[in-house]
Every structure is written in structure tokens, then in C-alpha cells.
Amino acid sequence: MxxxxxxxxxxxxxxxxxxxxxxxxxxxxxxxxxxxxxxVPDPDLFPLADFRDMFDGLTSDETAGRRSLQYSISEGLPGLRQWIADDLAKSGATRDIDNILITCGAQQALDMIARLLLEPGREIVMEKPSYLGAMQAFSMRRPNYVGINMDEDGPVIAELDAAFAAGARIAYLAPDFQNPTGRSYTLDRRMAVLETARKYGAVILEDAAYCKLSYEGESLPSLLALDEVGSDPDAGTVIQLGTFSKTLAPALRIGWVTAPRPVIRQLVLMKQAGDLHVSTINQEIALRAATKLFPAxxxxxxxxxxxxxxxxxxxxxxxxxxxxxxxxxxxxxxxxxxxxxxxxxxxxxxxxxxxxxxxxxxxxxxxxxxxxxxxxxxxxxxxxxxxxxxxxxxxxxxxxxxxxx
Ligand SMILES: Cc1ncc(COP(=O)(O)O)c(C=O)c1O
CATH class of the missing domain: 3.90.1150.10 (Aspartate Aminotransferase, domain 1)
Known part of the structure; x- marks a missing residue:
């Protein structure tokens, strides 16, 4: 048959x-x-010679080299998560390494969060327009999209409020240099977004893929930084996605999720079930690269x-x-x-x-x-x-x- x-x-x-x-x-x-x-990023800007030296340095070191070729924990290398936590702290978002999971690019994080928080018919608020890859990841869960319009300052708050009032409990937003429009939210609009989400107990999924590529003016605090959680690692309204794809090289496939601990714990189990962990050697290289090459x-x-x-x-x-x-x-x-x-x-x-x-x-x-x-x-x-x-x-x-x- x-x-x-x-x-x-x-x-x-x-x-x-x-x-x-x-x-x-x-x-x-x-x-x-x-x-x-x-x-995609400009390949001429990849720090090729530095990568050559770093791979060479890592594999020439007997202990570190062998460790980098071994399996590692699903959460991601503690050293890399610590680097990310320190970097977030510089921009005002104080989080513990237990609030961070390393993923295979931010794209995998989108897919995992879709599987964690969406189901057929559940609403998700999207900017109009929004990142196509996010829609592809979300579509696998067959959610109902609630599109909201944007003005020069960010999402129209009345529309975000109306979407939450009608029952949506998650919004996927990109406040910095959005793909596809390049637009960013003003500080007032960032605060209004958070206030609106808090009013309804809604989750904000913040995509920060481009936040480091800023060409003028002061960088504004992310929604994650504005989401005051005090010293409670389980608290928070915002789940943020980060990546080295735009700042080091997309082929590393190193992204991360920063979220309240209950979210991370569940995602770690999903990561274990899905692909165990992100490539150990790539995480080692990403850590060396970020430590050595940033901020220059x-x-x-x-x-x-x-x-x-x-x-x-x-x-x-x-x-x-x-x-x-x-x-x-x-x-x-x-x-x-x-x-x-x-x-x-x-x-x-x-x-x-x-x-x-x-x-x-x-x-x-x-x-x-x-x-x-x-x-x-x-x-x-x-x-x-x-x-x-x-x-x-x-x-x-x-x-x-x-x-x-
Ligand atoms: C807004 C946005 N989010 C996430 C991603 C996924 O990035 P990666 O999986 O390479 O980290 C991209 C890639 O282009 C993007 O533009």
C-alpha cells in the first residue's frame, strides 16, 4: 500500500x-x-583570523581541548552564561546564571518557547510587521495571531491593551532595530508596554537579536532591564532572546534565553529531550571570542x-x-x-x-x-x-x- x-x-x-x-x-x-x-551579516566582517587563533589555542590545550569535544550540560557552559549575565548587568538587567539557557541560536529559543507557551488557538500578539522566522516557529503551534500596529515610537498601546483585554497573554516584541523595519521603541513606550503587560499578567517575549548594533545615540534599556525583579530569580514579566549571530558569527549557532527560573527549568528539560546541548566547542569559542574581541x-x-x-x-x-x-x-x-x-x-x-x-x-x-x-x-x-x-x-x-x- x-x-x-x-x-x-x-x-x-x-x-x-x-x-x-x-x-x-x-x-x-x-x-x-x-x-x-x-x-545575513557581512561575511567580510567575521573576525576570521581571530577565530583561527582561538580554535588553535583551544585545541592545542590538552585539557581544555578534550573537554571542548565532550558532551556538556544542557543549560550551557557556566562560564558562557556568567559572561552573558555580566553583560546583561552592564545594561541594567541583573540576572543569575540560573536565569539563562544557551540555545542553538535565538531561532531555537523561539521554537522552544512556542512549544512551551503556545497551543492551537492560543493568542499571541505580534507587531505588524514582525520577524518572519518567529512567525514560522510559532505557526507550528497553530496559534491565533493578534497583529498590532506600530507608530514611530513603538507599538500602539491602545491596541496592545485591547489584545490583552480580549484574552491574549503573550506578546512577541522587538524594541531595538527591529527586523524588518529597523525601528526602535522610545523609553516611554518601553515603559508603557511593560505596564500594560503587568496589568494583565501577560508575558513579553523580547527579541534582542540586534540590540548591540547601534549606530547613533544612547542605547535605551531593554524591556528585560526595565522589568524589575529585585533579587527573586523566579519573578519577571519578560523572557528575552539574545544571540551572537549578528555580533560574532551565525555559524556558531549560539543564542540564549533569559527568563524567570521556572521557565528556564522547563526549557532545560526540553533541551535535554531535543538535542542535549549546544556544541561544547562552539560555546568555548564564543566565550573566548566575546571575552577577547568585545568591545573593540x-x-x-x-x-x-x-x-x-x-x-x-x-x-x-x-x-x-x-x-x-x-x-x-x-x-x-x-x-x-x-x-x-x-x-x-x-x-x-x-x-x-x-x-x-x-x-x-x-x-x-x-x-x-x-x-x-x-x-x-x-x-x-x-x-x-x-x-x-x-x-x-x-x-x-x-x-x-x-x-x-
Ligand atoms: C529578529 C531575529 N530574531 C532571531 C533571529 C535568529 O537568529 P539566530 O538563530 O541566528 O540566533 C534572527 C535572525 O535573523 C532575527 O532577525
């Missing part, structure tokens, strides 16, 4: 869908295309990405028609474009790749309600400033031609 695979696969797994945009964007990898599509490496990254952001915004200011608006991110990797209502960004992408040899990501996929047809995400992370300028000029020409049609 032939197996009916569609029936064998459980509904949770079937909820995952391949992205047609991903297929379309395969073409964007060709060298003649100037690509603003990728959401962070400055190098900020200078390089700031120059790219300036090239993109400068070119947009110079070339984009007046009816195109865009965000002015103070950090991160993305600029968010809003096109005239009559331009569908998916159709524009097809023309842009063929005609202008430029790629970007149409915005619709980032909305939990599939709105945003006339929006698009532009990454300035991987192209050189000259190519950024040339690509934006070519795309602006195309948009102007369409405007006149």
Missing part, C-alpha cells in the same frame, strides 16, 4: 509552508544582482554598518520619488520602504530583478495578517556602499517609471 504522506504528517507540521519569495530570491544570489534581500569588534561592526546605512539612506534621500517613504534606523540591518498604494512590491521585485538587477524582500510576508502589499524590506548589511548607492538609484528609476505609467 502506498503511504498517504499528507495524512501521516500531523497538522502542526503541515502548518509550515514553503515561501514562494524564497524561491524567487534564489536568483538574487547571482553576482550581477545587487541584493538588499539577505538578512563591536565598534568595528558599528562603523562598517553605519557607513552602509548612511549610503542607503543617502541614496534614498537623493533618488527615491516623494511618494516613497522609508524608516531611518539608528541600528540593525534594515530599512523599511512604503511604496505608493498602487505598487505591489512582489510584482515590483520581479521587474526589479529583471530590469534593474536589484533584489529586496517584499513586505507582505512579515505581516501576520498578510497586509502590507506595498511595503518592502531592504538590508544594507552585505553590499558595499558604492553598490548600495547604485542599486538604490536603479530601483528608484524603475519606481519613477511605474509612477508615470
Amino acid at each position: 502506498t503511504i498517504q504522506w499528507n495524512e501521516m504528517i500531523v497538522p502542526d507540521a503541515r502548518a509550515l509552508r514553503a515561501s514562494e519569495i524564497r524561491d524567487l530570491l534564489k536568483v538574487a544570489e547571482r553576482p550581477e544582482i545587487i541584493s538588499f534581500a539577505g538578512g 569588534h563591536l565598534e568595528t561592526l558599528r562603523d562598517a554598518y553605519r557607513a552602509k546605512r548612511d549610503a542607503m539612506l543617502g541614496a534614498m534621500d537623493e533618488f527615491m520619488p516623494d511618494d516613497v517613504s522609508y524608516s531611518r534606523p539608528k541600528g540593525g540591518m534594515f530599512v523599511w520602504l512604503t511604496l505608493p498604494e498602487n505598487i505591489d512590491s512582489r510584482a515590483l521585485l520581479v521587474e526589479a530583478m529583471e530590469d534593474a538587477k536589484v533584489a529586496f524582500v517584499p513586505g507582505q510576508a512579515f505581516f501576520c495578517d498578510q497586509s502590507g502589499q506595498n511595503t518592502a524590506r531592504f538590508s544594507f548589511a552585505t553590499e558595499k556602499p558604492e553598490r548600495i548607492r547604485a542599486g538604490i538609484e536603479r530601483l528608484a528609476d524603475l519606481i519613477r517609471r511605474k509612477d508615470n505609467q
Whole structure:
């Protein structure tokens, strides 16, 4: 008998869908295309020589080298968790290492938290637009998405309040240099978000993936830092996700969750059941890299990405028609474009790749309600400033031609 695979696969797994945009964007990898599509760091900025020395140093040390190739505890290396706790403390979030779990990137943390806190039909509040990878992780649990609108200062509090009042008890939010818009919340809005969550006893899942990539102005305290827990390791409203993917290298696959202890304890059991622990050697290297290379490496990254952001915004200011608006991110990797209502960004992408040899990501996929047809995400992370300028000029020409049609 032939197996009916569609029936064998459980509904949770079937909820995952391949992205047609991903297929379309395969073409964007060709060298003649100037690509603003990728959401990845610039590989030229990976500290390759330092990694070579650190791997060499670690494996030349008989004891440490052998230990780094062995199994290790599911929570993550104590030394690495201590480094993270110390780093959080510098930004005003005092937490114990028992409040931290090392995960295989922040992406695994999203998946684990989805399995911990979501179930079919349970509501989760999402920013409109929001990180696509989070939606993919959450969709496996088939929750009900409650989208809330954003203004220049952050999420619209009346909408967050209404979502909680209607029964939602978890909100996934990215207050710093959000993927895909690059926008950040003001301090007042951060405080209002926390106050609203506390009013309803709701959980805030804070994604801090880009928080260290800040290019101007003062860094604002995270929601985790603002969530006063005193000395109680079991207390708190906020679960925060961190990662070394944007600051060291994504291939390390080192992320972490900072959360009240009852959450961490359960996640540790899930980690044990799922994949035991994150690669010991990669954790060792990440600890050595963070200790040795920060903060100087962070400055190098900020200078390089700031120059790219300036090239993109400068070119947009110079070339984009007046009816195109865009965000002015103070950090991160993305600029968010809003096109005239009559331009569908998916159709524009097809023309842009063929005609202008430029790629970007149409915005619709980032909305939990599939709105945003006339929006698009532009990454300035991987192209050189000259190519950024040339690509934006070519795309602006195309948009102007369409405007006149
Ligand atoms: C907002 C956000 N969160 C989480 C992740 C996942 O990062 P990683 O799993 O590499 O730590 C990404 C990756 O692009 C991201 O943009």
C-alpha cells in the first residue's frame, strides 16, 4: 500500500509552508544582482583570523581541548552564561546564571518557547510587521495571531491593551532595530508596554537579536532591564532572546534565553529531550571570542554598518520619488520602504530583478495578517556602499517609471 504522506504528517507540521519569495530570491544570489534581500551579516566582517587563533589555542590545550569535544550540560557552559549575565548587568538587567539557557541560536529559543507557551488557538500578539522566522516557529503551534500596529515610537498601546483585554497573554516584541523595519521603541513606550503587560499578567517575549548594533545615540534599556525583579530569580514579566549571530558569527549557532527560573527549568528539560546541548566547542569559542574581541569588534561592526546605512539612506534621500517613504534606523540591518498604494512590491521585485538587477524582500510576508502589499524590506548589511548607492538609484528609476505609467 502506498503511504498517504499528507495524512501521516500531523497538522502542526503541515502548518509550515514553503515561501514562494524564497524561491524567487534564489536568483538574487547571482553576482550581477545587487541584493538588499539577505538578512545575513557581512561575511567580510567575521573576525576570521581571530577565530583561527582561538580554535588553535583551544585545541592545542590538552585539557581544555578534550573537554571542548565532550558532551556538556544542557543549560550551557557556566562560564558562557556568567559572561552573558555580566553583560546583561552592564545594561541594567541583573540576572543569575540560573536565569539563562544557551540555545542553538535565538531561532531555537523561539521554537522552544512556542512549544512551551503556545497551543492551537492560543493568542499571541505580534507587531505588524514582525520577524518572519518567529512567525514560522510559532505557526507550528497553530496559534491565533493578534497583529498590532506600530507608530514611530513603538507599538500602539491602545491596541496592545485591547489584545490583552480580549484574552491574549503573550506578546512577541522587538524594541531595538527591529527586523524588518529597523525601528526602535522610545523609553516611554518601553515603559508603557511593560505596564500594560503587568496589568494583565501577560508575558513579553523580547527579541534582542540586534540590540548591540547601534549606530547613533544612547542605547535605551531593554524591556528585560526595565522589568524589575529585585533579587527573586523566579519573578519577571519578560523572557528575552539574545544571540551572537549578528555580533560574532551565525555559524556558531549560539543564542540564549533569559527568563524567570521556572521557565528556564522547563526549557532545560526540553533541551535535554531535543538535542542535549549546544556544541561544547562552539560555546568555548564564543566565550573566548566575546571575552577577547568585545568591545573593540563591536565598534568595528558599528562603523562598517553605519557607513552602509548612511549610503542607503543617502541614496534614498537623493533618488527615491516623494511618494516613497522609508524608516531611518539608528541600528540593525534594515530599512523599511512604503511604496505608493498602487505598487505591489512582489510584482515590483520581479521587474526589479529583471530590469534593474536589484533584489529586496517584499513586505507582505512579515505581516501576520498578510497586509502590507506595498511595503518592502531592504538590508544594507552585505553590499558595499558604492553598490548600495547604485542599486538604490536603479530601483528608484524603475519606481519613477511605474509612477508615470
Ligand atoms: C529578529 C531575529 N530574531 C532571531 C533571529 C535568529 O537568529 P539566530 O538563530 O541566528 O540566533 C534572527 C535572525 O535573523 C532575527 O532577525
